[in-house]
Amino acid sequence: MPAALYPAHLDTLLARTAEALARGGFDHLVVPSGTLHYQAFDDRDYPYAVNPQFKAWLPVTKAPGSWLVATPGQRPKLVFLQPHDYWHVVPEAPGGYWAGHFDIVVVRDAADAARHLPADPSRCAILGEAQSALGDYVPNNPPAVIAYLEYHRAFKTPYEVAMMREASRIGVRAHRAAERAFRAGASEFGIHLAYCQAAGQDANDLPYGNIVCLNEHAAVLHYTDRDRVPPKAARSFLIDAGASFGGYACDITRTYSADRGDEFQAMIDAVDAAQLKMCDAVRDGADYRQIHLDAHLALAVILRDAGILRITADDAVARGVSSAFFPHGIGHGIGLQVHDVAGFAASDAGGTIAKPEGHPYLRLTRTLAPGMAVTIEPGIYFIDMLLDELKAKGLGDTVDWDRVAAFKPYGGIRIEDDVVCTDGAPINLTREAFSAT
Missing domain, CATH: 3.90.230.10 (Creatinase/methionine aminopeptidase superfamily)
Structure with missing residues (x-):
């Protein structure tokens, strides 16, 4: 059942995003999935929690270091971090009913994601926590954009x-x-x-x-x-x-x-x-x-x-x-x-x-x-x-x-x-x- 309903859900998100960006004066919505937090004076990380603004778009909850880009009039893009790592389980390659609706780029290093984000960070509404910053792509969390998206998130598709x-x-x-x-x-x-x-x-x-x-x-x-x-x-x-x-x-x-x-x-x-x-x-x-x-x-x-x-x-x-x-x-x-x-x-x-x-x-x-x-x-x-x-x-x-x-x-x-x-x-x-x- 969710698979059949997903395309209409995505259309709703794209329409909401276009209006939110217009209100904030931005061209692109950029959403980091979030990163791991390490405990002070220790090498253990806190349990990872995906950015809710990210998982609103796709049912992926365990992909730290990934990014989503939504630009009005274009297919949304997923920059998916799938690192080379033998210490931890690597996130599975993107797949499922939702994947065909995205342009997907797989990167092996978190820093490589920046090459696939919009060229001008100043034209981006970047929604996330400060720790998710990647170079010049620093979450700015514009109030007008967040207010619109969060208000309408109350209305479930x-x-x-x-x-x-x-x-x-x-x-x-x-x-x-x-x-x-x-x-x-x-x-x-x-x-x-x-x-x-x-x-x-x-x-x-x-x-x-x-x-x-x-x-x-x-x-x-x-x-x-x-x-x-x-x-x-x-x-x-x-x-x-x-x-x-x-x-x-x-x-x-x-x-x-x-x-x-x-x-x-x-x-x-x-x-x-x-x-x-x-x-x-x-x-x-x-x-x-x-x-x-x-x-x-x-x-x-x-x-x-x-x-x-x-x-x-x-x-x-x-x-x-x-x-x-x-x-x-x-x-x-x-x-x-x-x-x-x-x-x-x-x-x-x-x-x-x-x-x-x-x-x-x-x-x-x-x-x-x-x-x-x-x-x-x-x-x-x-x-x-x-x-x-x-x-x-x-x-x-x-x-x-x-x-x-x-x-x-x-x-x-x-x-x-x-x-x-x-x-x-x-x-x-x-x-x-x-x-x-």
Whole structure:
């Protein structure tokens, strides 16, 4: 499926590039794939991460030292570094459904790439990190060019949706394996290994570090320590883990109770049902900020029904009590990057759409439109620091602390899906993949 959709995707990128270059006053778009970073006072390199501006054009993620050139009216050019090297695995020669759409030059030395780039670097918009500089070809990252490209990158082509669907398929397969490992009594580290094995991806392939939490660890939003020994009693399991496919990411979170019939599982089920309604709100014209604010109200209702809140859901939101239990944003854009760019962009010329007051961690404030892909990830957590702040603010009487004590050993709940906005009903890539396994 991606192969058939790729030519139209490339046409879209070429059209966007022509407009972006015109706005910036440049003739060529030049994009380095990125280079290796070496650790200070050492000869070891950090894990290589391809430039997202590079992998937007082609599904090549492991070719450091390569360059892409796009000039309006011409076929795009790929200068591909394939060094003579017996210390490391050399990138395979370019091939596949995408290769026939490029003029490809293979070089054996990184410095040789300069001979195949446009003659006048001053006429080039060069997008990349400073370390990718090659002679006079120094990344200048023109704001007008980047603003236009990143704003429109939010609108996924059908090819990109197909790539994300494949990433979701891999991620769900691994999530299934992780749940089995949890039910079998594995440690957090053991669950992580089961996930990587099922995905066929390790730490350098995954789009972000796996969050694998048992019990109280689920109250740490980005917990990545992964205990090597399982707890004496595993009560709950939260996993936030993704997968990659051709440079595109999925981002999936699920929460489980060890006892499928207890109160914590009932709360998980309530969050799951509310989350599905939030996913259905990913519609053309919807203000993502409102989806976030509505999520607070829905979660406050769940907290009230569980006997945790002593006040109404409306009061809990108005007084900021809900934020103690749901401290992060409802989600973010997703695609080539897990937290995709231009989440606050007012237009393709720049500018910023502010976050709602009192909600500093929301990562997306734009109005949704067909093609935009976002995550929806509501959560309820029992975090000592935030609960102590409630008491310090004089809001301790809004909460039944005995009920909080009953749930604290479980840590928290988060359910996350990747959802694509369309001109009709949204496409839930995550639920599709779970339904298919």
